[in-house]
Amino acid sequence: MKAVRGHEGRPVVIDVAEPPGWDEGELLNMAVAGICASDLNYLRLGTRFILGHELAGRKADGTPVLVEGQFGCGRCDFCREGRNNLCDQSTRKALGIMQNGGMVEQFRVPTHKVLEIPAGLDVSNASLAEPAAVAWHGARVGGTAPGRTVAVVGGGSIGQLAAVAAQTQGADDVVMEARYPHQHAIRERMGVGEPRAGERYDVVIEAAGSPSSLRRSVELVKPGGTVSLLGVHQGGIDVPYSSLLTKEVTLVASMGYCGHAGRREMLQAAEMLAARPEIPDSLITHRFPLEDAAEAFRVAGDRESGAVKVVIEVG
The missing domain is CATH 3.40.50.720 (NAD(P)-binding Rossmann-like Domain)
Incomplete structure (x- = not known):
């Protein structure tokens, strides 16, 4: 299967024999992966991992899902409270720089990090929920x-x-x-x-x-x-x-996103996108197939290109 990983400061398309991710995770067929400024920075830092933390895909039965791309240890008080963004393992598990991300045809994800996409939000736009959750959290904590x-x-x-x-x-x-x-x-x-x-x-x-x-x-x-x-x-x-x-x-x-008052901020952000389809229609300005990942990253890194959010269509 195809994946996009860092190599000498640039993205390259490679073949991988097995789906990356968590050994006991749920196997997802990935649909889209957004390119984040963090991905561009990871390349500058020389990452050799598979990129991608703004992710949406489908379960084996076809159910469209989001991936909460921020992980903690799952055991500390912060994680048990739903505030895994404050877990001291959170940055050590960052997708694309500390471990393989989901810019790949199939990806294994812990079940509790797989969220169903709310009605009204198409899976092709759903990777936008991850940065929307970051923005939601920043507005709330402010x-x-x-x-x-x-x-x-x-x-x-x-x-x-x-x-x-x-x-x-x-x-x-x-x-x-x-x-x-x-x-x-x-x-x-x-x-x-x-x-x-x-x-x-x-x-x-x-x-x-x-x-x-x-x-x-x-x-x-x-x-x-x-x-x-x-x-x-x-x-x-x-x-x-x-x-x-x-x-x-x-x-x-503001650090990422989390759970708050019994709600998952990523789901709140996804519901916002579902209720206002003009948001993804306006912000997702460029789409590229996985094999054109190098051009996708070039456009995403060019502030004069008119790009706002660039997504890679994985499958």
Whole structure:
């Protein structure tokens, strides 16, 4: 069977004799795998594992399913509470960099990490539920709720998903700062406005992972407000401390997704996508067959290409 793994900093299509994954896991026929900024970073770091953690496929009986692509030990207090994102084994089990991921025709997954796709969300779009769950978590831990206003800094896929998550979680007003024209077109289609001159927001979701986006987030937040860090800041963060201090801003680092209040955040995110089909229609801008993985990754890594979310159609 075919799979995509890292080799000398680039993705290559290989043949594997056996499905990767967990020996006692449920065997899934994979349908789609989204390309994440993390996958691009794993290649830069020299991974030789099979890539892919934004995954959807089918059970042996044809049932379409999601894969919760974040794993813990399954035994600690955090895992038992459904908060496996905080388990100290979570980063050590990262798909695509610490062990094989699911960008492969068949993949074995622990049964408790296999979730049925809600009605209304086609399996071809369902890999978007994984980054949507990350965005959902970031909006929630930032304090998004009815009666609050939210600004998102960064118009990539995770920023767009954070904006619609904030809408779904009941924020009174959601705005976004984006860089490229195609990002603004998606923002407008989602009913998300732009920050108004001089206005400040209760929650600011930093979704770009750059020093300038963090500084802008601190500028946009109200005194006493919260900045939720969804962007990945390699090597630390450059914080404008005087502004942080005088506003008494709370910084919250958002780590993946988890269970909360008896719900799985990935299912909540998938239900959001099912209820609003314009989200996957707008965000999934490019699709490639598995054999064209190299071109798919090239497009995903080119910010001038107009790509927002690129997916590989595995089967």
